Amino acid sequence: MKRQLILEDGSVFVGEGFGSEHVTEGEIVFTTGMTGYQETLTDPSFYGQIVTFTYPLIGNYGINEDDFEATCPYIKGVVVKEWANFPSNWRSSLSLDEFLKKYNIPGISSIDTRKLTRKIREFGTLKAAICDEHSDPSEIVESLKARQFQIDAVAQVSTKVCEEIAGSGKHIVLVDFGAKKNIVAELVKRNCKVTIVPFQTSATEILALKPDGVMLSNGPGNPKDVSCAIPMIQSLLGKIPLFGICLGHQLFALACGADTFKLKFGHRGANHPVQSVETGKTVMTAQNHGYAVNEQTLKGTGLIVTERALNDGTIEGLAHTVYPAFTVQYHPEASPGPHDSNPLFDQFLYLIEEHTKEETNYAKTH
Numbered sequence: 048m049k050r051q052l053i054l055e056d057g058s059v060f061v062g063e064g065f066g067s068e069h070v071t072e073g074e075i076v077f078t079t080g081m082t083g084y085q086e087t088l089t090d091p092s093f094y095g096q097i098v099t100f101t102y103p104l105i106g107n108y109g110i111n112e113d114d115f116e117a118t119c120p121y122i123k124g125v126v127v128k129e130w131a132n133f134p135s136n137w138r139s140s141l142s143l144d145e146f147l148k149k150y151n152i153p154g155i156s157s158i159d160t161r162k163l164t165r166k167i168r169e170f171g172t173l174k175a176a177i178c179d180e181h182s183d184p185s186e187i188v189e190s191l192k193a194r195q196f197q198i199d200a201v202a203q204v205s206t207k208v209c210e211e212i213a214g215s216g217k218h219i220v221l222v223d224f225g226a227k228k229n230i231v232a233e234l235v236k237r238n239c240k241v242t243i244v245p246f247q248t249s250a251t252e253i254l255a256l257k258p259d260g261v262m263l264s265n266g267p268g269n270p271k272d273v274s275c276a277i278p279m280i281q282s283l284l285g286k287i288p289l290f291g292i293c294l295g296h297q298l299f300a301l302a303c304g305a306d307t308f309k310l311k312f313g314h315r316g317a318n319h320p321v322q323s324v325e326t327g328k329t330v331m332t333a334q335n336h337g338y339a340v341n342e343q344t345l346k347g348t349g350l351i352v353t354e355r356a357l358n359d360g361t362i363e364g365l366a367h368t369v370y371p372a373f374t375v376q377y378h379p380e381a382s383p384g385p386h387d388s389n390p391l392f393d394q395f396l397y398l399i400e401e402h403t404k405e406e407t408n409y410a411k412t413h
């Protein structure tokens with residue numbers, strides 16, 4: 048069945064439909080990961096987006112729910128060169144096509160994804176629609192121009208209730224802006240007790256849980272749309288060690304008085320090189336973000352840049368110079384992607400340990 052991918056700038060790509068047959072609209076982005084499509088499809092940070100996979104064959108090891116990063120996908124559509132009709136893996140329970148049908152997500156294949164990606168790189172992130180072959184492109188373009196995606200995104204993906212995962216180690220409160228499951232898994236692996244709380248939870252409510260540390264999770268959309276998190280972070284800063292990932296990093300920067308901006312086409316993939324400012328060491332990272340912190344606005348915030356993206360020089364890591372808090376723009380929990388930066392979770396637990404010692408010493412001497 049022929050379908051069209053129509054972009055906001057009027058470009059039309061004709062391909063073959065798969066997955067759901069309904070019409071979909073969203074912000075079109077591209078990701079360069081060669082594997083890990085299941086984790087990408089189910090990462091809540093992609094809420095409201097149509098994802099183009101630049102790797103030409105997607106779906107060859109099928110779909111299994113164990114690899115999901117959330118209970119269901121929040122993406123609006125999938126664009127591939129080719130999808131695998133006969134997946135081969137003992138863990139697979141569905142094909143990519145069956146998965147997209149199950150969750151009512153349209154897909155389009157046989158698209159020149161290199162040409163499409165060049166377009167997105169040249170013009171920047173665009174709005175797009177996947178629709179049937181008879182739809183009138185000019186009507187679709189008009190409708191796209193009037194649309195705004197990722198509105199209220201965090202509220203759509205954050206947990207509605209607190210959830211506690213037992214553990215004998217440090218107690219970490221994870222503020223859920225659309226957290227990937229693997230962040231929780233990394234904490235559980237380190238014996239942490241984890242309490243996942245909704246994104247509107249106040250600092251007072253968080254402190255009442257008596258955590259040893261607070262994590263600010265990844266999540267979809269523009270950080271400036273999550274204004275309720277700013278006073279929460281400001282009140283926690285200095286009282287409790289903080290670690291932020293991706294959206295959590297951006298919100299932390301805003302709370303400290305810095306600004307964020309939208310990147311032209313974002314960073315999405317599993318092979319983004321990031322360099323430490325202090326040591327010069329480069330690690331490969333998994334990334335999925337469309338916004339970044341503006342380095343020009345760091346003056347007077349108490350923040351220093353700890354890491355930078357080697358591809359475009361944008362900020363990838365921040366630390367507070369006075370309080371125990373650090374954040375990264377990339378994904379140390381990987382899934383999908385390299386595990387080079389996984390030790391950041393240990394670094395966070397070390398920071399908690401040091402903070403506890405300082406607090407105890409202070410209590411003894413006062």
Ligand SMILES: NC(=O)CC[C@H](N)C(=O)O
Pocket residue numbers: 092264265266267268269270292293294295335336337338339
């Ligand atoms: N993965 C994330 O947390 C993404 C953060 C934010 N929504 C962005 O696109 O920049």
